[in-house]
Amino acid sequence: MQLRYSFRLYPNGPQRAALARAFGCARVVFNDALRAREEARAAGLPFVASGVLSKALTEAKKRPERAWLGEVSAVVLQQSLRDLDTAYRNFFDGLRDKRPRMGAPRFKSRKDSRQAIRFTANARWSITPGGDLALPKIGDVRVKWSRSLPSVPSTVTVIKDAAGRYFASFVVATDPAADLTRMPQTDTVIGIDLGLTHFAVLSDGRKIDSPRFLRRVEKRLKKAQRALSRKVKGSRNREKARVKVARAHGRVADARREFHHQLSTRVIRENQAVAVEDLAVRALARTRLAKSVHDAGWSQFVAMLEYKAARYGRAFHRIGRFEPTSQVCSACGVQDGPKPLDVREWMCGACGTVLDRDINAAVNVARAAGLAVSACRAQVGPVLVPAQREEAGTHRDGQSTVVGIPGRYAGERKSIDGSSDL
Numbered sequence: 001m002q003l004r005y006s007f008r009l010y011p012n013g014p015q016r017a018a019l020a021r022a023f024g025c026a027r028v029v030f031n032d033a034l035r036a037r038e039e040a041r042a043a044g045l046p047f048v049a050s051g052v053l054s055k056a057l058t059e060a061k062k063r064p065e066r067a068w069l070g071e072v073s074a075v076v077l078q079q080s081l082r083d084l085d086t087a088y089r090n091f092f093d094g095l096r097d098k099r100p101r102m103g104a105p106r107f108k109s110r111k112d113s114r115q116a117i118r119f120t121a122n123a124r125w126s127i128t129p130g131g132d133l134a135l136p137k138i139g140d141v142r143v144k145w146s147r148s149l150p151s152v153p154s155t156v157t158v159i160k161d162a163a164g165r166y167f168a169s170f171v172v173a174t175d176p177a178a179d180l181t182r183m184p185q186t187d188t189v190i191g192i193d194l195g196l197t198h199f200a201v202l203s204d205g206r207k208i209d210s211p212r213f214l215r216r217v218e219k220r221l222k223k224a225q226r227a228l229s230r231k232v233k234g235s236r237n238r239e240k241a242r243v244k245v246a247r248a249h250g251r252v253a254d255a256r257r258e259f260h261h262q263l264s265t266r267v268i269r270e271n272q273a274v275a276v277e278d279l280a281v282r283a284l285a286r287t288r289l290a291k292s293v294h295d296a297g298w299s300q301f302v303a304m305l306e307y308k309a310a311r312y313g314r315a316f317h318r319i320g321r322f323e324p325t326s327q328v329c330s331a332c333g334v335q336d337g338p339k340p341l342d343v344r345e346w347m348c349g350a351c352g353t354v355l356d357r358d359i360n361a362a363v364n365v366a367r368a369a370g371l372a373v374s375a376c377r378a379q380v381g382p383v384l385v386p387a388q389r390e391e392a393g394t395h396r397d398g399q400s401t402v403v404g405i406p407g408r409y410a411g412e413r414k415s416i417d418g419s420s421d422l
């Protein structure tokens with residue numbers, strides 16, 4: 001399996017200048033090639049082949065007005081042409097309905113928020129014994145290795161983001177046989193409901209919220225955005241505020257990714273099979289709530305679950321379309337109609353079980369995938385008997401189905417389960 005590993009880079013002054021040059025040259029090569037193809041199309045000529053563009057690049061370097069292309073690794077420039085080919089292929093495949101439709105390749109700009117160059121295996125880049133990233137015509141760049149690479153990477157992409165931070169993104173092939181033995185044996189299965197009240201609710205009754213470090217950076221981002229909106233357009237202070245917002249955005253994205261990695265690894269470690277709802281369906285149903293802070297996170301989290309399941313030999317199920325997971329009673333299977341979003345607990349009209357909306361949905365997601373999970377965690381109760389102090393911290397079995405006042409002890413349940421933290 002091919003995986004990406006990203007690390008923060010800390011280039012020094014001259015290296016930053018060399019990278020800026022490389023970004024610029026890669027952009028010019030990309031734009032020149034794109035222009036050649038656009039002009040050919042406008043003139044009714046056939047699509048310009050990659051080989052022709054590649055030769056044109058070699059010729060261009062001999063011309064004085066493009067001579068500075070020689071200051072940059074030739075592999076980086078060739079890769080830029082290949083990136084254009086990929087952009088065209090994706091565009092054409094979209095037109096033929098082979099993949100989701102996307103726009104035609106667009107000219108790159110110096111003002112793009114993300115600048116990137118790619119070094120393939122034949123670019124003679126390397127990791128030095130001292131742990132620096134040695135890039136041709138740029139130098140040995142300091143790397144912050146936050147985790148270890150499972151094997152020798154084949155390519156590295158160097159990225160500069162909107163906040164002015166540099167990253168190295170390595171493509172690494174993992175060893176499938178070794179990966180399969182890396183996670184403990186288990187026969188536990190689980191369903192996950194990705195919700196609005198909690199980031200995720202598991203069919204075993206756990207409710208998981210964003211960790212405090214993520215909430216903290218999100219708060220800071222909001223503050224920075226408010227400050228930016230107050231600044232006068234075109235002013236120097238606005239530019240400063242814009243950089244602050246970009247940095248805060250970066251921190252939120254990093255913290256969110258970290259949280260998704262932690263949670264997805266934990267779910268995969270603990271379970272032999274995982275089921276989640278198909279988010280595309282969800283997103284449609286909830287367009288009104290599209291502003292939810294969770295939105296950006298769901299698909300990233302599910303993608304992580306999926307590749308980690310594949311990597312570590314766990315089963316992964318996506319529950320398809322229109323399964324009414326929040327309408328069916330997980331205790332008796334009766335479907336008794338939609339419920340407004342503010343109904344957090346409800347009593348099944350058929351069997352009288354009082355159910356927690358989110359956990360009930362998670363149980364139904366698992367069931368829809370054919371996973372045998374117990375419904376008992378979805379049941380709220382016994383609602384009429386308040387928990388004793390010394391019971392706090394223990395898991396209750398919740399077998400009984402006593403009818404009581406729905407919602408009365410909802411807050412208590414959370415504290416008893418005590419597992420909303422990671």
Ligand SMILES: [Zn+2]
Nearest residue numbers: 329332348351
């Ligand atoms: Zn029922």
